[in-house]
Amino acid sequence: DGSQLFTTGCFTMYRLFSDDNRPLLSCDHVYGRYATNNVESLHYKNLYHLGEDRMLTTLLLRAFPGMKLSFVPEAKYHTIVPDTFSVLLSQRRRWTNSTIHNLMELLRDAKMATVCCISMKFLVMLDLVATLILLASLVYLFVNIYMTISSGEAVSTFALVALGISVGV
Secondary structure, three states: OOOOOOOOHHHOOOOOEOOOOOEOOOOHHHHHHHOOOOOOOHHHHHHHHHOHHHHHHHHHHHHOOOOOOOOOOOOOOOOOOOOOHHHHHHHHHHHHHHHHHHHHHHHOOOOOOEEOOEEHHHHHHHHHHHHHHHHHHHHHHHHHHHHHHHHOOOOOHHHHHHHHHHHHO
16 A cells, blocks of 8 residues: 555545544635635646646645545546647646646645655655656757757667666656
């Protein structure tokens, strides 16, 4: 049983009350913050308008640091996937923006649960670094392809190994 940093909105089931009857999703703090519509900065627009399902998860993790999210592999669901490359690219850009901004929000929190003797803050930091490395790897890949095509030379082994390591993270 692992722990997750976010739940996707359309495939999520939330517990409304804890085992001791405390309200979870319906608590005023979480609901009041999640209902925020008037945001002033680009950071909060990324949180509340591009990644609202991630932000709800962030608010729940903040309000209930001793609880965790769980994945249920037996759940059955269906989705509609992007039908064009431009729609897929737009979706991934939005998801990447919301991922980076929500991970930064989670890093600001003082209390987070521990999973298998590892601090969740460490896992959040690792996830943030991996997201940024992936973006840098894609830029490196396209620059490398362009330079290889324009120069007519073979791709260096070092470049392939470095790309493999960075994408593998």
